[in-house]
Amino acid sequence: MTKITAKQYILQNYANFQGPVNLDYSSPDATFKLVTKEYDTDATLEAGKFLVETIYLSNDPAQKGWFTPYESYIPPVPLGTVAPARGIGRVIASNSEQFAVGDYINGPVGWATHNILEPTPLTIKLDVSKVPHLVKYISAFGTTTLTAYFTATKYSGVSPEDEGKVWLITGAAGAAGSSLLQIVANIYKPKKILAVAGGETKRKWVETLGPNIVGLDYKSETYKEDFTKALGDDRVNVFVDHVGGWILDHATGHMAVHGKIVQVGAISRYNGGDAADNVFNNYSQVITKRLTIQGMVLIDDLKEAPSAIGQLVNWFTSGKLNINNFQETIVDAQGDKFEKIPEIWTGLFSGSNKGKYITQVAAYP
Ligand SMILES: NC(=O)c1ccc[n+]([C@@H]2O[C@H](COP(=O)([O-])OP(=O)(O)OC[C@H]3O[C@@H](n4cnc5c(N)ncnc54)[C@H](OP(=O)(O)O)[C@@H]3O)[C@@H](O)[C@H]2O)c1
Structure with missing residues (x-):
């Protein structure tokens, strides 16, 4: 039996449309709350679900909208759930026919070291052998x-x-x-x-x-x-x-x-x-x-993503584009540094990144 104590940032209060997220965690108005959650990798998950260990988080300005209830292209995320974020993770327990233990996925992992997910159209299994490094799925082939x-x-x-x-x-x-x-x-x-x-x-x-x-x-x-x-x-x-x-x-x-x-x-x-x-x-x-x-x-265009990725691959393999120039800025939030995830994300608004801004939550070889 392998017990895991996961760390997760919960969306505690919606952010204000006209202001930044509130990172004063001593205040009841703080946008996020850090919690721990116990998982057991041997326990049977609900049918279709799988447990993911997050490796990389994608930092996206759009998350401000996901933290804020307003008329947008997606419905607001319910309060009390893991703060939404896309990223890459490794499946460590599964009761899903689509995703097996050991698979790497790109999907809505959330601000969590570990999180139970279910398949969505935007949860994609990754082939690690096809890219120079896993992060390229967030940068060169990312959204x-x-x-x-x-x-x-x-x-x-x-x-x-x-x-x-x-x-x-x-x-x-x-x-x-x-x-x-x-x-x-x-x-x-x-x-x-x-x-x-x-x-x-x-x-x-x-x-x-x-x-x-x-x-x-x-x-x-x-x-x-x-x-x-x-x-x-x-x-x-x-x-x-x-x-x-x-x-x-x-x-x-x-x-x-x-x-x-x-x-x-x-x-x-x-x-x-x-x-x-x-x-x-x-x-x-x-x-x-x-x-x-x-x-x-x-x-609106995601249904055409496979042909877009095919074209990008053509441009990379023909030398018209250099995949290594699709640069990443990666900030370490492994171990105790996980607590810095919201602060790291706000770096988007002060220009912390060149290229794709990524937070690393767990080691990847
Ligand atoms: N419509 C869509 O489907 C879609 C999809 C992805 C992204 N987006 C949008 O595209 C934009 C870029 O997203 P991204 O993910 O690529 O983020 P990003 O550009 O990698 O990061 C944000 C950058 O914005 C610049 N910035 C921050 N505050 C600024 C300000 N007040 N004035 C001018 N520049 C400022 C900073 O660079 P500097 O150091 O240069 O200031 C910062 O590094 C965002 O507005 C995002 O919402 C839209």
């Missing part, structure tokens, strides 16, 4: 790369054969942004890509991800001048925005006639932020430039 893939191929309105377009990508050093940047720079034939990221290190890094990329640091005092200089006499044909706020507003004033804005994320607004930053001053440009603004959410 952020799939988001980037569909943004480019379905929503941008531009095909790889359309040469000479000017692109603008915000959040360019993050997971979705840096994936998109690599796809556009290396598969499409853009005239130039303005890639917006925070800080000089990230600005320089994004320029290494392919040809014709001009990195711009939105935290620099000279950002708007740098933007104007980089754009020159051109205007932006395709603007893929991951951040919203004043960066979106400013960029909308630089669009080409009939340009397309694909709204993938608005991370600058997920914790409320400065009200003065929530004004779309350039909205009239949508009319004068006859712009199209389109929101996208990956779940």
Whole structure:
């Protein structure tokens, strides 16, 4: 009989739509509560269920929405359940025909060292031999790369054969942004890509991800001048925005006639932020430039994920894309450090990551 004491973060109170999660655990209003739970790997699980040991957690800005009850693309998660998170785990006990002991899965593991799961359409068995490292299933083949893939191929309105377009990508050093940047720079034939990221290190890094990329640091005092200089006499044909706020507003004033804005994320607004930053001053440009603004959410396209992954594999094996450039920032939360999981996650909002932001919960060879 193997007894396990699992650590889990429970969603105790919903987060405020207009503010950050409450990490004051001494307060009854804290968003999360750390609990322990006993599991016995020899006990018979309910039919269909399986016990998973979490190895890697995917840190996603979308989790703020999952912690917050508002009209979204998924129903709110019930209070008192494990805080929702996707990640990779190892099956250590099973009463499921789909998942056996020893299998690695990518699915809704939650903020838990161990958690009992049941099969969902978004719980996928992983073949460890097919990737250079398990984390590539969260980075290069994860939801952020799939988001980037569909943004480019379905929503941008531009095909790889359309040469000479000017692109603008915000959040360019993050997971979705840096994936998109690599796809556009290396598969499409853009005239130039303005890639917006925070800080000089990230600005320089994004320029290494392919040809014709001009990195711009939105935290620099000279950002708007740098933007104007980089754009020159051109205007932006395709603007893929991951951040919203004043960066979106400013960029909308630089669009080409009939340009397309694909709204993938608005991370600058997920914790409320400065009200003065929530004004779309350039909205009239949508009319004068006859712009199209389109929101996208990956779940609408997931049925096409197998063909997207097939195309990504082709690009990697043909050398058009380098899987190792789909970078990860991995923070260690093994053992006692598990308690830091919510704080680590909030690093998304202060730019802790380059590429995919991952928390490691258990050892992986
Ligand atoms: N629609 C969909 O289906 C879908 C799917 C995946 C992701 N998304 C969205 O895409 C965006 C990026 O997601 P991700 O998972 O790839 O996260 P990420 O970009 O890897 O991480 C977040 C990054 O956002 C930047 N950031 C944080 N606060 C900012 C602010 N106030 N202004 C400008 N930049 C800020 C930070 O980079 P800097 O250091 O550069 O500031 C940070 O590293 C999010 O808005 C997310 O919700 C949407």
